[in-house]
Amino acid sequence: VAEMGTPNRSVVTTCAYCGVGCSFKAELNGDRLVRMEPYKHGKANRGHSCVKGRFAYGYASHKDRILNPMIRETINEPWREVSWEEALEFTATRLKGIQQKYGQKSLGVITSSRCTNEETYLVQKLARAVFRNNNTDTCARVCHSPTGYGLGQTFGTSAGTQDFDSVEHSDVVIVMGANPTDGHPVFASRLKKRLRQGAKLIVIDPRRIDLVRSAHVEAAHHLPLRPGTNVAVITAMAHVIVTEGLFDEAFIRERCDWDEFQDYAAFVSDERHAPETNEMLTGVPATELREAARLFAKGGNGAIYYGLGVTEHSQGSTTVMGIANLAMLTGNIGRPGVGVNPLRGQNNVQGSCDMGSFPHELPGYRHVKNPEVREIFERVWGVEIDPEPGLRIPNMLDAAVDGSFKGLYCQGEDILQSDPDTKHVSAGLAAMECVIVHDLFLNETANYAHVFLPGSTFLEKDGTFTNAERRINRVREVMKPRNGYADWEVTQLLANAMGAGWTYTHPSQIMEEIAATTPSFAGVSYEVLEEQGSVQWPCNEAHPEGTPLMHVDGFMRGKGRFIVTEYVATDERTGPRFPLLLTTGRILSQYNVGAQTRRTQNTVWHQEDVLEIHPHDAENRGLKDGDWVKLASRTGETALRAKVTDRVSPGVVYTTFHHPGTQANVITTDYSDWATNCPEYKVTAVQVSASNGP
Numbered sequence: 258v259a260e261m262g263t264p265n266r267s268v269v270t271t272c273a274y275c276g277v278g279c280s281f282k283a284e285l286n287g288d289r290l291v292r293m294e295p296y297k298h299g300k301a302n303r304g305h306s307c308v309k310g311r312f313a314y315g316y317a318s319h320k321d322r323i324l325n326p327m328i329r330e331t332i333n334e335p336w337r338e339v340s341w342e343e344a345l346e347f348t349a350t351r352l353k354g355i356q357q358k359y360g361q362k363s364l365g366v367i368t369s370s371r372c373t374n375e376e377t378y379l380v381q382k383l384a385r386a387v388f389r390n391n392n393t394d395t396c397a398r399v400c401h402s403p404t405g406y407g408l409g410q411t412f413g414t415s416a417g418t419q420d421f422d423s424v425e426h427s428d429v430v431i432v433m434g435a436n437p438t439d440g441h442p443v444f445a446s447r448l449k450k451r452l453r454q455g456a457k458l459i460v461i462d463p464r465r466i467d468l469v470r471s472a473h474v475e476a477a478h479h480l481p482l483r484p485g486t487n488v489a490v491i492t493a494m495a496h497v498i499v500t501e502g503l504f505d506e507a508f509i510r511e512r513c514d515w516d517e518f519q520d521y522a523a524f525v526s527d528e529r530h531a532p533e534t535n536e537m538l539t540g541v542p543a544t545e546l547r548e549a550a551r552l553f554a555k556g557g558n559g560a561i562y563y564g565l566g567v568t569e570h571s572q573g574s575t576t577v578m579g580i581a582n583l584a585m586l587t588g589n590i591g592r593p594g595v596g597v598n599p600l601r602g603q604n605n606v607q608g609s610c611d612m613g614s615f616p617h618e619l620p621g622y623r624h625v626k627n628p629e630v631r632e633i634f635e636r637v638w639g640v641e642i643d644p645e646p647g648l649r650i651p652n653m654l655d656a657a658v659d660g661s662f663k664g665l666y667c668q669g670e671d672i673l674q675s676d677p678d679t680k681h682v683s684a685g686l687a688a689m690e691c692v693i694v695h696d697l698f699l700n701e702t703a704n705y706a707h708v709f710l711p712g713s714t715f716l717e718k719d720g721t722f723t724n725a726e727r728r729i730n731r732v733r734e735v736m737k738p739r740n741g742y743a744d745w746e747v748t749q750l751l752a753n754a755m756g757a758g759w760t761y762t763h764p765s766q767i768m769e770e771i772a773a774t775t776p777s778f779a780g781v782s783y784e785v786l787e788e789q790g791s792v793q794w795p796c797n798e799a800h801p802e803g804t805p806l807m808h809v810d811g812f813m814r815g816k817g818r819f820i821v822t823e824y825v826a827t828d829e830r831t832g833p834r835f836p837l838l839l840t841t842g843r844i845l846s847q848y849n850v851g852a853q854t855r856r857t858q859n860t861v862w863h864q865e866d867v868l869e870i871h872p873h874d875a876e877n878r879g880l881k882d883g884d885w886v887k888l889a890s891r892t893g894e895t896a897l898r899a900k901v902t903d904r905v906s907p908g909v910v911y912t913t914f915h916h917p918g919t920q921a922n923v924i925t926t927d928y929s930d931w932a933t934n935c936p937e938y939k940v941t942a943v944q945v946s947a948s949n950g951p
């Protein structure tokens with residue numbers, strides 16, 4: 258602060274890292290950002306923050322940022338810096354040429370969960386109204402798409418049920434496949450406060466995360482399951498609750514489909530789902546699992562929070578439905594302190610899904626096949642919408658390799674580093690004739706791009722993000738875009754270069770269009786957001802002040818659905834060559850693949866990813882703490898330093914993936930969730946051996 262000068266003005270905006278959505282006061286001296294102060298009136302954070310939102314904004318002025326558009330005829334040529342006009346003319350000509358040659362469905366888009374709702378809405382509109390197909394997907398494909406599917410099937414809406422305040426009323430909390438202390442720190446603080454007041458905690462995770470035992474917090478039960486057995490564990494808990502008569506019959510009779518419940522109860526009651534039967538499979542002691550199930554059923558208000566350790570599996574959607582079953586079974590829906598709560602990873606993963614990024618859904622989770630829904634958008638957009646769902650990201654890449662998909666606009670997403678099976682992604686990208694990367698830095702995907710459009714940071718634009726509790730927060734322009742245009746403006750320029758004629762002059766007009774076409778946003782406007790600070794959807798005539806708790810009087814779909822959740826083992830198997838299971842996670846100071854946080858002072862806290870390995874497994878391999886190891890799977894290998902620790906169970910190893918050198922996705926398989934294609938990042942059979950380093 259001393260170097261930057263005393264702040265003389267401030268702008269309230271929203272953190273662009275995780276799904277907690279903390280509000281900050283960006284304090285400036287003239288045009289220079291001096292510091293980010295947590296905003297005490299922010300409803301998601303109430304004046305709290307973590308080291309990412311507080312300190313990791315320096316990437317906005319990092320020397321690596323690309324500030325001018327660049328083009329090249331082929332990916333083997335060097336980049337040529339050009340004006341915005343030339344870049345857009347080049348891009349539009351090439352995209353139109355591709356459609357003429359290969360047909361209307363040869364183009365597609367990928368939206369970003371880092372961008373605003375308004376930007377995401379425009380990118381999917383670009384696909385539907387300008388490219389004239391539904392080839393739109395989002396990076397949520399690789400994280401929370403099973404949440405969308407699973408909660409949509411059971412409850413009727415693809416979102417968490419509670420606000421963050423709800424945890425203050427919880428008596429027993431399950432945290433499954435999530436590590437809030439590192440991933441969602443401000444929520445973790447609120448949870449820990451409630452635990453210190455006496456609420457009980459059940460952690461279901463292969464790793465002994467901090468919440469299991471840390472200062473003033475100790476979990477009542479830790480179920481250290483074998484990676485890949487989530488469904489078996491959840492079904493075993495339901496077995497205990499049903500066979501011991503601990504379920505909430507009154508709630509189920511009133512709120513759920515009773516016939517489906519009876520089928521489900523008969524299914525889970527079978528002895529093959531008993532904890533004892535599954536002990537060998539899951540690695541969870543049956544007695545511990547029984548006690549945990551009893552505690553959840555009888556312990557008062559029960560809430561479930563979960564993360565990517567639930568979704569990024571071949572049975573990710575099944576586990577989400579199993580969690581929903583457990584909440585309905587125990588009557589833990591529709592009041593403070595209960596509910597099913599996905600801890601969203603990226604700042605706007607909820608919003609990117611809400612805004613119609615998926616190839617089968619228009620904004621507001623309405624199927625593109627529905628003519629009445631299409632008619633709403635056709636009237637506003639003035640074009641006919643293709644009734645056929647489009648391609649998901651993996652299908653776009655398959656079609657590219659097959660030769661029918663030729664052009665991709667990728668906003669704020671590095672698919673080469675983030676998506677599974679790196680070789681297949683690069684083959685797909687290399688087969689395209691126009692890859693447009695719209696981003697802050699020359700990322701890995703840009704190696705295969707023909708056009709690079711410089712992106713703007715969250716500090717440089719107006720708009721909204723929607724956090725994990727469905728809270729729509731304002732993002733406000735703190736400084737002018739260093740690249741010349743905010744991301745929503747770039748998408749509009751591209752659409753217009755292709756002949757669209759869009760005329761938005763401010764993101765508030767885009768929000769007006771969202772409200773006019775999407776019932777759950779009908780009451781949202783920038784005026785309402787100014788008045789209320791933020792608002793949780795659904796916000797409409799029925800709920801003018803928004804909706805902190807969902808499904809209070811009934812489920813969005815009517816009766817809640819119990820769905821039978823049969824455990825199916827992943828095709829990824831351990832064996833003599835690959836005897837260990839690798840799972841992955843994050844660390845507090847860094848964020849995802851580190852594109853932003855590695856370009857900030859947060860690197861002082863974390864400079865390399867390491868491989869956690871149990872002392873027995875390390876000893877068997879002659880490894881010591883700090884040794885370099887080779888981590889090999891059926892798909893590839895990489896080198897890391899070993900961290901010998903009993904945080905992981907024997908047979909399980911763990912790493913983070915914040916540094917490109919870690920190359921985690923060279924190791925992971927291409928197995929994915931059966932319903933949504935979300936990659937199975939959390940289960941990879943590996944071998945670990947001594948190495949001389951990279």
Ligand code: SF4
Pocket residue numbers: 272273274275276277278279302306307308309310311441442443444
């Ligand atoms: Fe809040 Fe998440 Fe940002 Fe940390 S990273 S300040 S918890 S929104």
